[in-house]
Amino acid sequence: MNVRVKGLLILGVLLVALYYVFPTYRAYFTNADPLSVEGKLNLGLDLQGGMYLDVEVKAGEAVREVTRRTAQELEDVMIDEQIDFIEVRQTSPTEAVIEMESGKTVDLEVSPFDRFIVQYDLLTEGNLIRLTLRPDEIKRIRKNAIKQALEVLRNRIDGLGISEPSLQLQGENSIVIQLPGLKDRDKAIRLIGPQAVLEFYLTNPDATPNTYNRLTEIVKYQEVWDKATNTLLRKNPYVLEKKILLTGEFIRDAQVRFDPQTNQPYVSLSFDSIGADRFAKITRRSVGRNLAIVLDDKVQSAPVIREAITGGEASISGQFTVEEASDLGLVLRSGSLPAPIQIREERTVGASLGEDSVAASLNALLLGGLFVLVFMAVYYRVSGLFAVAALVFNIILILSVLSAFGATLTLPGMAGIVLTIGMAVDANVLIFQRIREELRRTENPRAAIKEGFAKAFRTILDANVTTLFAALALLQFGTGPIKGFAVTLSIGILASMFTAIIVTRLFFDLVYLQRRQLKAISI
Amino acid sequence: MKPTTDTPHFIDFLGKRRFAIIFSAVILIAGFVSVITHGGLNYGIDFRGGTNVQIRFADAVDLDSLRGLFKEQDLGNVVLQTFGSEEEHEILLGLPVDSALGTGEDLTAKLRGVLGTQYPGLEIRRIETVGPRVGDELKENALLAIVVALGLILLYVTFRFEWRQGVSAILTLLHDVLVVVSVFSLLDKEFTLSVVAALLTVVGYSLNDTIVVFDRIRENQGRFRKQALEWVMNLSITETLSRTLITSGTTLLVVTALLVLGGEIIFDFAFALLVGVLIGTYSSIYVASPLVLRLNKGQRPRSANAESKPAPEQQAS
Numbered sequence: 001m002n003v004r005v006k007g008l009l010i011l012g013v014l015l016v017a018l019y020y021v022f023p024t025y026r027a028y029f030t031n032a033d034p035l036s037v038e039g040k041l042n043l044g045l046d047l048q049g050g051m052y053l054d055v056e057v058k059a060g061e062a063v064r065e066v067t068r069r070t071a072q073e074l075e076d077v078m079i080d081e082q083i084d085f086i087e088v089r090q091t092s093p094t095e096a097v098i099e100m101e102s103g104k105t106v107d108l109e110v111s112p113f114d115r116f117i118v119q120y121d122l123l124t125e126g127n128l129i130r131l132t133l134r135p136d137e138i139k140r141i142r143k144n145a146i147k148q149a150l151e152v153l154r155n156r157i158d159g160l161g162i163s164e165p166s167l168q169l170q171g172e173n174s175i176v177i178q179l180p181g182l183k184d185r186d187k188a189i190r191l192i193g194p195q196a197v198l199e200f201y202l203t204n205p206d207a208t209p210n211t212y213n214r215l216t217e218i219v220k221y222q223e224v225w226d227k228a229t230n231t232l233l234r235k236n237p238y239v240l241e242k243k244i245l246l247t248g249e250f251i252r253d254a255q256v257r258f259d260p261q262t263n264q265p266y267v268s269l270s271f272d273s274i275g276a277d278r279f280a281k282i283t284r285r286s287v288g289r290n291l292a293i294v295l296d297d298k299v300q301s302a303p304v305i306r307e308a309i310t311g312g313e314a315s316i317s318g319q320f321t322v323e324e325a326s327d328l329g330l331v332l333r334s335g336s337l338p339a340p341i342q343i344r345e346e347r348t349v350g351a352s353l354g355e356d357s358v359a360a361s362l363n364a365l366l367l368g369g370l371f372v373l374v375f376m377a378v379y380y381r382v383s384g385l386f387a388v389a390a391l392v393f394n395i396i397l398i399l400s401v402l403s404a405f406g407a408t409l410t411l412p413g414m415a416g417i418v419l420t421i422g423m424a425v426d427a428n429v430l431i432f433q434r435i436r437e438e439l440r441r442t443e444n445p446r447a448a449i450k451e452g453f454a455k456a457f458r459t460i461l462d463a464n465v466t467t468l469f470a471a472l473a474l475l476q477f478g479t480g481p482i483k484g485f486a487v488t489l490s491i492g493i494l495a496s497m498f499t500a501i502i503v504t505r506l507f508f509d510l511v512y513l514q515r516r517q518l519k520a521i522s523i
Numbered sequence: 524m525k526p527t528t529d530t531p532h533f534i535d536f537l538g539k540r541r542f543a544i545i546f547s548a549v550i551l552i553a554g555f556v557s558v559i560t561h562g563g564l565n566y567g568i569d570f571r572g573g574t575n576v577q578i579r580f581a582d583a584v585d586l587d588s589l590r591g592l593f594k595e596q597d598l599g600n601v602v603l604q605t606f607g608s609e610e611e612h613e614i615l616l617g618l619p620v621d622s623a624l625g626t627g628e629d630l631t632a633k634l635r636g637v638l639g640t641q642y643p644g645l646e647i648r649r650i651e652t653v654g655p656r657v658g659d660e661l662k663e664n665a666l667l668a669i670v671v672a673l674g675l676i677l678l679y680v681t682f683r684f685e686w687r688q689g690v691s692a693i694l695t696l697l698h699d700v701l702v703v704v705s706v707f708s709l710l711d712k713e714f715t716l717s718v719v720a721a722l723l724t725v726v727g728y729s730l731n732d733t734i735v736v737f738d739r740i741r742e743n744q745g746r747f748r749k750q751a752l753e754w755v756m757n758l759s760i761t762e763t764l765s766r767t768l769i770t771s772g773t774t775l776l777v778v779t780a781l782l783v784l785g786g787e788i789i790f791d792f793a794f795a796l797l798v799g800v801l802i803g804t805y806s807s808i809y810v811a812s813p814l815v816l817r818l819n820k821g822q823r824p825r826s827a828n829a830e831s832k833p834a835p836e837q838q839a840s
Contacts, residue, residue, distance in 0.1 A: 371777065422773050469675040489727075
């Protein structure tokens with residue numbers, strides 16, 4: 001190819017690369033507010049500070065819950081319809097069994113039972129009817145649970161006031177949450193963590209955990225904490241009637257209020273119209289009894305119902321600080337998660353540590369670059385400077401490709417770039433050594449340059465392709481930071497082949513091969 | 524020899540292969556013994572699960588008195604170590620998976636509760652928690668990544684060269700990985716995800732070196748058809764030696780820059796690279812080619828088939 005055409009093409013590549021790098025430069029090295037700059041290279045949470053969470057949605061629990069509810073509602077309807085049965089029990093997350101009185105049958109295919117069985121396969125064995133959740137239904141429930149969880153978590157995170165939060169599905173049942181610039185780590189966990197299932201039960205004050213009726217009642221506990229030392233003092237047992245009277249799904253709003261007498265914060269709930277009607281009915285029927293408010297299986301309080309509550313208002317009091325009460329309000333407003341979640345992985349980095357890391361890796365980059373520059377210039381003279389110029393081009397290319405793809409630069413990614421500096425000169429070293437060898441063999445520097453490039457090319461290709469394999473294997477690692485390293489390393493390998501072979505060659509073309517008479521080269 | 528080609532003079536690398544075998548064997552056996560006596564590798568939280576908390580204090584702290592504070596509160600098993608340089612007053616607190624401090628919403632509140640009164644102005648700089656099941660997954664992924672990388676390399680090298688080179692390359696890389704693992708075990712350093720990343724980088728790097736030598740051997744086999752393989756290998760390693768040393772040199776320079784300036788978080792990563800680059804350079808000279816030679820034993824390479832012994836006049840040249 002004509003040298004001038006080649007030169008223009010390479011110049012074009014450089015200009016495009018600079019175009020993509022410019023926003024990054026403007027965002028981090030000028031007075032511009034990084035947030036307002038589009039197309040910049042994003043810094044990973046380990047460099048700018050923030051929280052990375054990988055939470056697992058226990059979707060299997062949502063499946064279990066569907067079957068549990070089906071079994072309970074079916075039982076209620078069968079009682080209403082006066083069917084002769086012994087019990088309906090859940091035998092596994094996906095299976096419920098109706099035990100009929102011997103000789104009696106029930107036709108589940110007709111109203112009002114048919115609506116319960118659309119999701120199930122039926123199997124009658126003597127006086128047992130087995131309802132098994134169909135596999136496609138299980139899949140659908142799980143998928144919905146994850147989708148819904150994502151939605152609820154998004155709502156809760158909005159309450160944190162983070163400027164660029166990100167939530168992503170990962171794999172089958174994980175959600176990766178990234179909160180750049182997060183300040184209060186505990187608060188984030190407090191908002192994200194709880195399932196926030198709110199349930200109302202009637203208590204049975206006469207029963208104890210040793211004497212309660214296992215068929216119709218359950219025991220749940222109230223935890224009493226010493227706030228000063230953060231230790232659990234005791235657990236108060238409550239015997240509750242098994243039937244759930246009302247759940248949090250009817251909550252319209254939840255706000256922090258203060259008890260005028262004690263000045264204690266509490267969470268005031270207001271129900272929507274359906275919830276308000278139900279709440280009125282429940283409280284009217286049960287005046288004088290205790291209504292237990294249960295949040296995520298823990299009894300919050302069990303106040304006495306003094307009169308029918310018709311305004312659709314309830315309150316949750318407990319040992320809250322103002323902040324905890326307002327967080328709980330936010331969580332309840334955002335709705336409950338369809339299944340509990342568990343934090344699989346947390347990586348939280350403070351902003352100051354992020355800054356230190358940026359400074360440290362930039363220093364390493366500069367010092368490493370300086371080392372290589374000095375070495376190459378001393379050992380290969382002018383040719384060494386060609387290699388260094390190619391190296392600078394290489395770094396610009398890496399940054400521009402990362403910016404163009406909207407990639408995120410992490411600390412290991414920075415390490416990858418630093419490492420690339422060391423390894424990228426290898427291709428030039430291979431070429432230069434070849435040229436030196438050729439120069440020993442021949443008097444013609446022009447031929448030596450051409451031969452050197454040609455002979456080194458195959459070696460460079462083989463050596464880099466194999467390194468690329470290692471980097472690609474690294475890419476399939478799950479965790480973010482390591483991926484960042486693999487990405488910059490892979491891009492670095494590809495970019496270095498371009499700069500070391502093509503860009504360096506251009507310098508030789510321009511500086512040496514253009515000359516009419518070439519007596520010696522500086523290598 | 525024709526006078527136009529310069530006289531091939533070389534260093535007898537392969538003649539020293541016995542020493543190389545002893546050297547490698549000593550490190551690997553020591554590493555093996557170390558892994559056994561330590562009851563396995565010293566896995567970081569990435570692989571065993573648990574929590575690390577990096578805390579900076581306003582002034583210098585004494586680890587023993589810190590331990591005392593945790594003990595007083597009966598907070599179970601905690602591992603404390605200083606982190607980074609002295610003047611930064613930082614510690615790394617390691618908690619097991621089932622720590623009494625938990626990993627929940629009140630972790631930093633609890634830590635401030637335990638330490639804050641004695642050490643006001645402490646800064647919690649980093650919290651990393653990995654669940655035990657995630658640890659197992661990451662371990663599997665790490666192993667898989669290494670196996671996949673080696674498998675791809677075996678295929679490519681076999682395709683570009685011969686199966687002997689492919690198998691030798693893989694064994695050489697395995698050697699490098701095991702040596703780095705041995706060094707980490709001998710120094711009782713933590714084996715983390717970033718160390719695995721470093722290992723894979725070392726695999727790529729060391730392979731790079733090895734391929735360059737193999738490439739030259741192939742080229743020289745064409746040029747010196749009548750020479751024995753060992754002779755060609757020695758010549759090729761010698762010819763590529765300056766390139767090998769220069770590239771190692773520049774890479775070691777930047778790795779050293781990372782090690783010294785890159786900060787404590789990537790120190791282990793940089794350290795693994797340092798050891799890996801050194802051993803990768805050594806192995807591409809002293810391990811890879813001897814392995815090919817060994818695999819060639821009994822059957823002369825096709826290039827040397829024409830004459831079973833190197834012609835004496837060429838050897839003398």
